[in-house]
Amino acid sequence: MDISSLNWLAILVAALSTFVIGAVWYGPVFGKIWMQENGFTEEDLKEANMGKIYGTAFVLELVMTINLALFLNRMSIKEGLLYGFFTGFGWIAMAMGVNYLFSRNSIRLWFIDSFYFVVSFTLMGAILTAWK
Numbered sequence: 001m002d003i004s005s006l007n008w009l010a011i012l013v014a015a016l017s018t019f020v021i022g023a024v025w026y027g028p029v030f031g032k033i034w035m036q037e038n039g040f041t042e043e044d045l046k047e048a049n050m051g052k053i054y055g056t057a058f059v060l061e062l063v064m065t066i067n068l069a070l071f072l073n074r075m076s077i078k079e080g081l082l083y084g085f086f087t088g089f090g091w092i093a094m095a096m097g098v099n100y101l102f103s104r105n106s107i108r109l110w111f112i113d114s115f116y117f118v119v120s121f122t123l124m125g126a127i128l129t130a131w132k
Contacts (some may be wrong), residue, residue: 004110
């Protein structure tokens with residue numbers, strides 16, 4: 001694996017795209033249900049150190065994007081979409097499902113959290129393979 005052949009700008013944009021998806025996903029689309037399923041209140045979120053949370057989340061998203069880029073390097077956009085989807089669904093969503101079963105989280109929360117990653121990885125796969 002030669003990291004020098006990776007498109008670092010595409011990696012950065014793909015990682016940032018997860019934040020855009022997250023803002024919509026955990027905001028107007030599923031925000032209230034997600035808070036309810038986690039037992040959070042508006043006050044809980046106001047008290048959180050969001051700078052630290054967002055900063056750490058971005059680093060983690062960046063590492064995931066670099067990892068995906070290593071797997072998708074030199075693939076077509078169609079393959080990028082498919083492999084991104086199957087990474088999100090087949091590995092991440094299913095692994096989260098096992099974890100959520102044992103931690104007794106609701107299927108609603110599993111759907112919201114895991115399918116955020118399915119959508120994110122599908123888009124990341126498209127960005128990484130389209131932008132050569």
